[in-house]
Each structure stands twice: as structure tokens, then as C-alpha cells.
Amino acid sequence: MxxxxxxxxxxxxxxxxxxxxxxxxxxxxxxISARALDALLQDYAFRSLNRPRTGVAYNAVLPVNITGVGVSAMRVRSGSLRARGVRSYGEFRIPIGVVEQPYAKRIVLVYHSLGNWSSLFYPLPGFDYVAPVLGLLAYDGSNLTATDLPELEIRALKKPITIEFPENDDIIEGGSGSSPYSPKCVFFDLHGSVDFEDVLPGNVCKMFKQGHCSVVVESEALAPAPSAAGQSSYGRxxxxxxxxxxxxxxxxxxxxxxxxxxxxxxxxxxxxxxxxxxxxxxxxLGTDRGEAVQITSFENLRAPFATGTRTQPVLEDHYVP
CATH class of the missing domain: 1.20.58 (Methane Monooxygenase Hydroxylase; Chain G, domain 1)
Structure with a gap:
């Protein structure tokens, strides 16, 4: 048992x-939805912050079923973020003058790179991704063990937050955007709205509040390669x-x-x-115990007493003198 x-x-x-x-x-x-993914990645990002240093990015370790997604966390002071910004955090450049609402003394900036899962969580019918969907979300950093935290609302008041995407043959630098096949910056806010803008020189997109951003082209722009129809060079x-x-x-x-x-x-x-x-x-135990021996009393003495012998004596000769 x-x-x-x-x-x-x-x-x-x-x-x-x-x-x-x-x-x-x-x-x-x-x-799972894109918003549920944000909550999940927030949990893993906060786990990476074990005695973090201010302004240092820490990469999170994710489960194998979302291999290809990149997540990191950086804790900053609210006053420092407003006065100095963040010169470089992945592809993001955060200028001075960024404020959060509601106020938090310490802020954790969580970076997302959805990699090959970009079109799965942020589908855009009629468009193909030529860059991964990147995200920048802010959370209250006072409790690093908290989960399912609501995002802080951060806004750039003067200059926009810029995202510099890596060089890609499918991203045409600059341009007036007059061609239907010109790449476009696409921005997803936390409330479900989608906005498009032209790509700036240097493969740069911009945004004034937190959310997710990427670069897309219309599906026909990549149609000449039959084996890659409906699929960007990034997602092959x-x-x-x-x-x-x-x-x-x-x-x-x-x-x-x-x-x-x-x-x-x-x-x-x-x-x-x-x-x-x-x-x-x-x-x-059975061998050690053997047979039980009886005890008898004789006057003031007590001694073992056998009731009989195992082998009866037999005379070798029946002759009795």
C-alpha cells in the first residue's frame, strides 16, 4: 500500500x-487572441526581471509552442522616461516627452517581436507582411510578480516613437506612396483600430502611442513568384x-x-x-522460535518441562535379564 x-x-x-x-x-x-497573448507575454517578461538594473533589457524565456516570438522587458523611472527617453530598445527609439497615464513611479516597457506568428495574431486580408509585427507596451513596475496587469497609456507629446525595421528587399525606402504596391506602415492600437502610413526613409515607421507596428504590401505585389503567392519573404x-x-x-x-x-x-x-x-x-522468525517449551514448578523452583520426547527409546534386543 x-x-x-x-x-x-x-x-x-x-x-x-x-x-x-x-x-x-x-x-x-x-x-488565443492577440490581447490574451499580450497578457501571457507580460507574465513571461516580468519573470525575467530578477533584481533588474534600470534601463537594461532582459530577454524572456518562452515555451516551445510559441517558438519564434521574442519578448524582453526593461524597467525605467517615469521621470527619466519623460526627460531622457530611451535611445534604443530593439527597433524602437523613444524620444523625450513621453508620459504615462495613470502615473507610475517605475514603468516596465515590454517589447514584442511576433516573428512568423505575425499574420496569425494580426491578420490583414489583402496584405502580406514584409517585416515582423513589433510591439511596445508599458506596465506599472512597482510589483514585478504581478500577472494580468492592465497596460498603462503612454503617449509621445512632441516627437513620435520611431521603429527602424531591418533592411528588406520588399521594403522600398521612402517614396510618395503613389504606387499601389508601395510598402505601408501598419499600426494596431490596443483597442482594435488599424492605421496605415507611408514608410519613411531608412525603413522607419512612427507611432505616438503604444501598440504594435509592422510593414505590409498588397498581396498582388508579391504575386509574380507562384510558389510564394500570398506569403511575404519574411514569412516563408x-x-x-x-x-x-x-x-x-x-x-x-x-x-x-x-x-x-x-x-x-x-x-x-x-x-x-x-x-x-x-x-x-x-x-x-519461524526457525528461531522452534517449539514452545512448557514451564513447571517443583517446590520453590521453576524449570522447563517436556511433555514427551520426540523419539521413543527402543531396546536393541528384546531379551530382558
Missing amino acids: RSEKTLFTLLLLLVSLFDLTPHAAAQPPGE GGGKSKGWTILWSLIGVLIFLGFLALLVLRVKKYQNERSKKKEKRRSE
């Missing part, structure tokens, strides 16, 4: 080891990435099942050995 309890405890421990991530992380990315590796994710998940399940089988065999072996030891112990 005790060994069964031990096995049950070990099984619970194994299950808990495979369930250390939040429940939402166990869901496939396509089954998405299928391979998803395939590797599924493969690693299957390998993890097989390793878990193999470890579980070894554990069960080990427990059964332990039970058999314990049963044999008990049987041997009973046998030894």
Missing part, C-alpha cells in the same frame, strides 16, 4: 513538472518552424512516456524485492 502511494506521488510530481507554464501557454497560438519559413515545433513536442511526449515506463518497472521491482525480504524474514 505504501509503495502504491509512493508511485502516485511520483506521478503527480511528473505531471506538475510538465505543467509549470500558465494554462494559456499550453494552448496552440491560434486558439513559418511552415518549417511549425513542423519543427510539432516534431520537438512529439519527442518530448515520447521521452516522458519512456521515463514513466521505467518508473513503473522500477516500482514493481522494488515491490517484488520487498515481498521476498518479508517472506525470508518470516521464515527466519
Whole structure:
């Protein structure tokens, strides 16, 4: 009975080891909304802030089912953000004069790069992404263990927050935007609205409040390559990435099942050995005890007394003198 309890405890421990991530992380990315993803990434971003230094970005470790997404966190002082801005945080450049509402003494800026999951969380029919969707969200940094925090509302009062995307053949620098195939900056705010603007020289987009931003072109602009129709040059590796994710998940399940089988065999072996030891112990105790000897009293003495002998004496010869 005790060994069964031990096995049950070990099984619970194994299950808990495979369930250390939040429940939402166990869901496939396509089954959660963009806003639910923001809350999930906030949780992982805050986990990376273990005794953080002000103004230093810390990369978060994410579960394998959202491989390809990049998240980091940076804690800054509210006064410093307003007076100095942030010269460089990933692709973002935050100017002076950025304010938050409501006020928070310390602010955590969370950076997102959705990678190959960009079109999944922010679909745009008729357009293809030529750059990843990048996000910049702000949270109250007074409690670094908090989860599901509401975002602070940050705004650039003077100069805009700029996003400098990496060089890409599909992004045409500058331009008047007169061509229907010219790349466009697309901005998603936290309330669901979508805005388009021209790409500035240097592959730069701008925004005045927090949210997500990327660069897109109309689908026909990438149509000449039949094998890549409806898919940007940025997202062509998405299928391979998803395939590797599924493969690693299957390998993890097989390793878990193999470890579980070894554990069960080990427990059964332990039970058999314990049963044999008990049987041997009973046998030894029976041998040590032998037969019970009766005690009799004779005047003031007490001595062992045998009621009979095991072997009756027999004369070797029937002759009696």
C-alpha cells in the first residue's frame, strides 16, 4: 500500500513538472487572441526581471509552442522616461516627452517581436507582411510578480516613437506612396483600430502611442513568384518552424512516456524485492522460535518441562535379564 502511494506521488510530481507554464501557454497560438497573448507575454517578461538594473533589457524565456516570438522587458523611472527617453530598445527609439497615464513611479516597457506568428495574431486580408509585427507596451513596475496587469497609456507629446525595421528587399525606402504596391506602415492600437502610413526613409515607421507596428504590401505585389503567392519573404519559413515545433513536442511526449515506463518497472521491482525480504524474514522468525517449551514448578523452583520426547527409546534386543 505504501509503495502504491509512493508511485502516485511520483506521478503527480511528473505531471506538475510538465505543467509549470500558465494554462494559456499550453494552448496552440491560434486558439488565443492577440490581447490574451499580450497578457501571457507580460507574465513571461516580468519573470525575467530578477533584481533588474534600470534601463537594461532582459530577454524572456518562452515555451516551445510559441517558438519564434521574442519578448524582453526593461524597467525605467517615469521621470527619466519623460526627460531622457530611451535611445534604443530593439527597433524602437523613444524620444523625450513621453508620459504615462495613470502615473507610475517605475514603468516596465515590454517589447514584442511576433516573428512568423505575425499574420496569425494580426491578420490583414489583402496584405502580406514584409517585416515582423513589433510591439511596445508599458506596465506599472512597482510589483514585478504581478500577472494580468492592465497596460498603462503612454503617449509621445512632441516627437513620435520611431521603429527602424531591418533592411528588406520588399521594403522600398521612402517614396510618395503613389504606387499601389508601395510598402505601408501598419499600426494596431490596443483597442482594435488599424492605421496605415507611408514608410519613411531608412525603413522607419512612427507611432505616438503604444501598440504594435509592422510593414505590409498588397498581396498582388508579391504575386509574380507562384510558389510564394500570398506569403511575404519574411514569412516563408513559418511552415518549417511549425513542423519543427510539432516534431520537438512529439519527442518530448515520447521521452516522458519512456521515463514513466521505467518508473513503473522500477516500482514493481522494488515491490517484488520487498515481498521476498518479508517472506525470508518470516521464515527466519519461524526457525528461531522452534517449539514452545512448557514451564513447571517443583517446590520453590521453576524449570522447563517436556511433555514427551520426540523419539521413543527402543531396546536393541528384546531379551530382558
